Amino acid sequence: MGHDHSHSAAQAGRKKLIIVICITSTVMITQVVGAIFSGSLALLADSGHMFSDLMGLCVALVAxxxxxxxxxxxxxxGFRRFEVFGALINSVILMVIAVTITIEGIRRLITPSEVEIQSVLMLVVATIGLLANFISLRILRPAAKQTINMRGAYLEVMGDLLGSVAVVIAGLVILVTGFPLADTIASFVIAAMIAPRAYLLLRDVFRVLSESAPQDTSVAEIRKHVLEVPGVVDVHDVHVWSITSGLPVFTAHIVVEPHILEEGRAGGLLDTLDRCLSDHFDVAHSTFQLEPNSHASHEDQLHA
Known part of the structure; x- marks a missing residue:
């Protein structure tokens, strides 16, 4: 049942991605046209951001x-780690777009554009983008809690939403005050919102690829629980890592009392250990090597 549920959730996530890709493509084209006719750098930056997100969403779908x-x-x-590779590509795309927006904004400050910004058109297009991004965010929100790949897609749409808010505010400022630099300032705000999200996603990707213990998992706490199981004498060579977000893996060598093996109770002990990891630490895949003291005493000393 767990596998079927996971498979159904994955299929639902892919369908949601396809819907959001269609929405993002339509809004991106609208923003590009609007940026050309309005002369807005912030709107063009937001459309560039949406283009990068569109690429990221497509990568997430393929992954x-x-x-x-x-x-x-x-x-x-299996191939679950491809989700992590997808998140890696997404984070790099976000970094590149943030740097590109910043460079273009600085260029606009150094050499101000003589193009008059059509604030009304800018405002209308930005509002359309805001509403579309809000809908996409609601669609992806449930799936974002399941995998790092879907979380990356969710964060990208979140960035689009915040970018649209910045453009709407800039359009209002220009419309009311006639201050054209509000457009350039909005582009810097968009870049500033993108960079931290890219860093956090890249950090999570690094944790998985470096096979670090999941952030919310305490190896010491797991060892303590295992040692409390009747019949367990010691635990060493402990390894905890993730195949992808939400899929932790655990392995360990378990030293047991001699009568456990002599009386053929190894199977029952393994069931107890599996339940311990599954119930207390949400570890669905665990592997234990049961061994007597006589075996553990001559193993390599570099045990965790």
Missing amino acids: SIIAARPASDRHTF
Whole structure:
């Protein structure tokens, strides 16, 4: 049932991505046309941001499709890590777009544009983008809690939403006060909102690819729980990592009392350990090597 639920959730996530891709494509084209006719750098920056997000959403869609493929003899954990690769590409795209917007904004400050900004058109197009991004955000929000890949897609749309808010405010300022630099300032605000999101996503990707223990997982706490299981004498060579976000993996060597193995109770102990990891730490995939003291005493000393 757990596998079926996960598969259904993945399919639902892909359908949501396709809907959001269609919305983003339409709004991006609208913003490009609006930027050309209004002369707004902020609107053009936001359309560029949406283009990068469109690419990121497409990458996320492809990654989710690949990740759904079953495990094989060569890829024994399956292809779920492709979701992490998708998130990596997304984070790099976000970084590049933030730098590009910043450079163009500085150029506008150094050499102010003589093009008159059509604030009404700018405001109308930005409002359309704001509403579309809000709808996309609501569509992706449930799926964003399931995988790092969908979280990356969600963050990209969140950035689009905030970017649209900045453009709307800039359009209002220009319309009311006639202050054209509000457009350039809005482009800097968009870049400033993109960079932290890209950093946080890249940080999460690095944690997975470096096989660090998940942020909310305490190895010491897991060891404590395992040692409390009747029949367990010691636990060492502990490893906890993630295949992708929300899919932690645990392995350990468990030293047990001699009578556990002599009486054929190893199977029951393994069931207890599996339940311990699953119930207390939400670890669905765990592997234990049961061993007597006589074996543990001559193992390599570099155990965790």
